[in-house]
Amino acid sequence: MKSIAAARRDRLQLHGRSEIRPGQHDPLRHSSLNLDGSWEKAAPPLRRVRHGRCYPCVGRFGRPRFRESIASLEWPCSSRGACQPKKDAPAMDADHNFHIPKLTLHEVYPLTPFLIGLNGETPPLNVIDVGANTGLWAAAFFNVFGGSIAGYQAFEPMSANSAKFSTRPHYAGRVNLHEACVGAEPGEVEIHFHAELTTTASVPMRRINYRGTDVRNDRSRNVPQVRLDDMIDRWGWDRIHLVKIDVEGYEWSVLQGLARALDAEKVDNVLFEFGICQTIQGQTLKQFYDLLSGHGFKIYKQVISKNYFGLNLISRYSPTLEVAEDQPEMFMLLATRKEPSPAYAGPRVVGRVN
Structure with a gap:
């Protein structure tokens, strides 16, 4: 030797x-x-996510089409290829943020069957991103659908978040960012936050306690608020392929401001967060389910498990789906007018709740 x-x-x-x-x-x-x-x-070397060890689901979802969609995502690997960030690893920059692969796999890629056409091609997409924050979700979306985006309108009321959003290279020059809140009526609204650069700024929530993280939004300021119906009329959009809403408990107000577009059936898909923030305010899943199903949408619930990341159909409302205060939970819901495309040939990302 x-x-x-x-x-x-x-x-x-x-x-x-x-x-x-x-x-x-x-x-x-x-x-x-x-x-x-x-x-x-x-620093540990960066390796492309092309093998099962780099992310738990890639080995199970390791079909060529799926690997191509995430080929640009990189993670710092140990010498054995197990994809775990090391304690002494340097902070990841905008190109190598740990949250972007996670959002891609959990929230963005499962949208594929609902966004592609019957021929398997993705049409030019008009997308509205409400609660854009620092741009991680937008970066994940552009990683998967960047070649098919016709228009992308993003809304973020916090100035520091907007500044960070503007630095990401994934969508440079292709996003219109509006530094405003979105709600039921145009005007001004008071937003609560604990820091200038934050993921938990909220209009209704002054305290968010979830999974051991207790955030007290003890600061506030007034910010401009717009209504989506007015903005859609201003842009002249006849079709919105996706509205994503993640606004820490203010989702109901955003949907109220989308009433005309929903009535006119301009919106194909609405992806929004639901959970403990709604429960604390006295809102229920049934309230959202009745509103959206009344406009012809089917509701899918985000499911994240060891062997499956996808969207499961809620074919009928059940009280067991509600989120209790003593068992806090947050997840994404997809309201869609579309059936999963039969041309979709990737890993299984659509199932059933009931």
Whole structure:
């Protein structure tokens, strides 16, 4: 067996070097030599998500079509390929954010059967993103559907979030960002938050306690509010393929401001968050179910499990689907006028709740 020194010499010769100088990388140690003679360990390498070990579902969803849709997503891997971020790994930038692959797999890719046509092609999409935050969801959406987006309108009332949103390269120059809140009536509204750069700013919620995270939105300011119906008329859109709403308990108000478009059947899909924030306000799943099913939508619930990430049809309302305060839960619901396309040939992402 070769000694470490001999192995290092062979590796250096392979890289065309005879010795390690300060500032250079040692391919055997995966470290760099500092000027003082100490070694600095390099960051873990980035590998493409093309094998089952890099993300739990890729091995199970490892069909070529699915791999192509997430081929650009990268994760820092350990030497064995297990995709777990290391404690000493550097912070990920906009291109390599840990949340983007997660959102892609959990929320964006399962929309595929409802957005592609009968021939398997994705039509030019008009998308409205309410609660755009710092742009992670938009980045995930552009990773999957970027080649088919005709118009993308995003709304985010927090200035720091909007500034971060504008820095992401995934959709540079292709998104219209409106620094405003969206609700039932145009005007001004008071929004509550705990920090300028935040994911929990909310109009109705001054405190969010979920899965051990207790956020107190003890600061507030007035921000402009617009109504989606007015904005859609201004853009002249006759068809909206997707409205995504994630506004920390303000979803009902956003839907009230979309009434004309819903009545006119302009909207094909509405993806929105439901959970403990609605329960605390006295809102129920039945309230949302009746509103949207009354406009001809079918309701699907987001399901995340060990072997399955997808959307399951709620064929009928049941009180057991409600979220209780003592068992807090948050999940996405898809209201759609579309049936899953028979041309979809990817991994199974559509099921049934009842």
